[in-house]
Amino acid sequence: xxxxxxxxxxxxxxxxxxxxxxxxxxxxxxxxxxxxxxxxxxxxxxxxxxxxxxxxxxxxxxxxxxxxxxxxxxxxxxxxxxxxxxxxxxxxxxxxxxxxxxxxxxxxxxxxxxxxxxxxxxxxxxxxxxxxxxxxxxxxxxxxxxxxxxxxxxxxxxxxxxxxxxxxxxxxxxxxxxxxxxxxxxxxxxxxxxxxxxxxxxxxxxxxxxxxxxxxxxxxxxxxxxxxxxxxxxxxxxxxxxxxxxxxxxxxxxxxxxxxxxxxxxxxxxxxxxxxxxxxxxxxxxxxxxxxxxxxxxxxxxxxxxxxxxxxxxxxxxx
Numbered sequence: 657x658x659x660x661x662x663x664x665x666x667x668x669x670x671x672x673x674x675x676x677x678x679x680x681x682x683x684x685x686x687x688x689x690x691x692x693x694x695x696x697x698x699x700x701x702x703x704x705x706x707x708x709x710x711x712x713x714x715x716x717x718x719x720x721x722x723x724x725x726x727x728x729x730x731x732x733x734x735x736x737x738x739x740x741x742x743x744x745x746x747x748x749x750x751x752x753x754x755x756x757x758x759x760x761x762x763x764x765x766x767x768x769x770x771x772x773x774x775x776x777x778x779x780x781x782x783x784x785x786x787x788x789x790x791x792x793x794x795x796x797x798x799x800x801x802x803x804x805x806x807x808x809x810x811x812x813x814x815x816x817x818x819x820x821x822x823x824x825x826x827x828x829x830x831x832x833x834x835x836x837x838x839x840x841x842x843x844x845x846x847x848x849x850x851x852x853x854x855x856x857x858x859x860x861x862x863x864x865x866x867x868x869x870x871x872x873x874x875x876x877x878x879x880x881x882x883x884x885x886x887x888x889x890x891x892x893x894x895x896x897x898x899x900x901x902x903x904x905x906x907x908x909x910x911x912x913x914x915x916x917x918x919x920x921x922x923x924x925x926x927x928x929x930x931x932x933x934x935x936x937x938x939x940x941x942x943x944x945x946x947x948x949x950x951x952x953x954x955x956x957x958x959x960x961x962x963x964x965x966x967x968x969x970x971x972x973x974x975x
Contacts, residue, residue, distance in 0.1 A: 684875040684925045685938040685968030687834050687861035690791035690823040692781040693727030700724055701737075701972045709964030711954055713747030713755065717963075719805065731781045739801065741772035743808035751952055753960060758807040768808045773801035779821070785832075791823035795838075804846070806961065813844040830865040832873075841905050850894070853883040854903045854912055863927065871927040877940055880918035881961070900948065917947035919962035936970045 681691045685705060693699060701723040708716050723737035746765035750756050759766040777797040785791030797817040804811045819838040825831065840855040856879070863873030884902035886894050896902055903913030925938030942965070945958030952960040 682934070682936045682970050682972065683832060683834070683863040683871055683873055683927045684859075684861040685936065685940070685966070685970060686857075686877045687836050687859040687875055688821060689832065689834050690781055690783070690785055690793040690821045692731055692733040692779055692793065693725055695727045695730045697727045697974065698724065699972055699974045701970065703737075703968070703970045705966055705968040707963040707966050710745075710747070710752060710755075711952070711959040712749035713745055713752060715745040715747070715755070715963065716743075717745075717805070717808075718742040725777075733777075733779045735777040735779075737775050737777070739772040739774060739799075739803075740769065741803045741805060741808060742769040743767065745807075753952070754804075754807045754809065758809050766808060770803050770808070772803035772805065773799055773813075775799035785823040785825045786829070791821070791825075793821040795819035795821060804844075809846065811844055811846045813842060815840050815842040817841075832861075832863045832871075834861045834863075835859075848888040850886040851883055852886075852903055852905070853881055853916075854905065855879070855881045861925070863925070869929050871925075871929075873925040873927065873938075875921075875923060875925055875938060875940055877921045878918065879921075879962075881916045882913045883916055884913045897950075900950075914948050917945070917951045917958050917961040919945040919958045921966060923965075932975065933971070933973045935972075937968070939965060939967045941965045 681689050683689065703721040703723060705719045706716060707719065720740040720742065721737045723735055725733050725735040728734050744767045745755055746759060747755050755766070775797055777795065779793055779795045781793045783790060783792040795818070799815050799817070801813040802810060817838060817840045819836055822835040824833045836859045838857040840857065842853040842855060844851040844853065859875065859877040861873055861875045863871045865871050882903045884896050884900040886896055888894050900914040904911045920943050921940035922943050923938065923940035925936060927936045928934060942957055942962050944956055945962050946953050947958055951958055
């Protein structure tokens with residue numbers, strides 16, 4: 657962790673000195689507009705989101721994602737990204753799972769930086785916010801993970817993500833509104849546990865150009881999971897919690913299970929765009945959360961799956 661963060665900062669600073677830049681696709685840290693890359697063009701991104709703070713613990717998780725995108729056509733962009741997960745936490749609360757067990761119980765701690773997985777993406781633009789009544793794009797992604805984003809434990813996870821991108825511009829494109837509903841279909845295995853999960857991620861962003869090249873905005877994000885984990889008991893038999901409903905998807909049908917957890921976040925963002933590069937800084941804070949009887953919910957907020965704040969820095973260079 658001590659080596660990766662300075663390297664990431666130096667990389668961002670070095671790229672920012674290459675030239676003047678311009679792009680408005682990432683006005684926020686989670687919400688994304690409908691734009692796709694021009695045919696034959698590339699963009700390099702470095703996306704770092706720090707998820708900070710849990711109840712009764714010292715917790716930080718840096719989700720670092722270098723990414724490259726290419727405009728296959730003016731309407732179709734393809735991309736690939738690497739996931740680097742850096743965890744550093746210690747908790748005194750035995751109800752804060754899986755962190756308490758992963759750190760080794762009372763008095764333990766966990767610090768690890770590893771490649772967590774990779775992702776391939778497609779984004780296809782159907783309507784333009786500059787020519788049509790509103791902008792609309794569809795996204796499809798597949799990712800594989802070997803590290804669990806929550807606690808850094810080893811897993812085997814594959815996921816299919818489907819995202820709709822909506823965008824509407826006002827006041828001669830100085831005010832931008834964007835809305836991203838996303839559904840993730842995840843299959844995850846770890847020792848003694850099999851999970852088939854449906855996750856919903858809904859984000860909304862509003863951004864206003866306050867000066868040439870400068871934008872300020874606000875962002876809301878909701879994230880929730882629906883599942884009933886299948887666990888192996890002491891006799892080696894696999895079983896579900898009879899009080900919870902399982903999620904399923906595939907040839908056997910589609911069904912939302914019990915909502916295991918949910919979290920809602922809200923916060924500001926600042927975006928600067930020059931000729932060939934851009935940078936976005938933002939933060940969102942958990943304003944409410946909940947979940948099933950198995951979730952750790954205190955004072956109306958969720959703590960086993962969610963954090964106090966997410967702070968993001970995204971840098972893009974186009975060529």
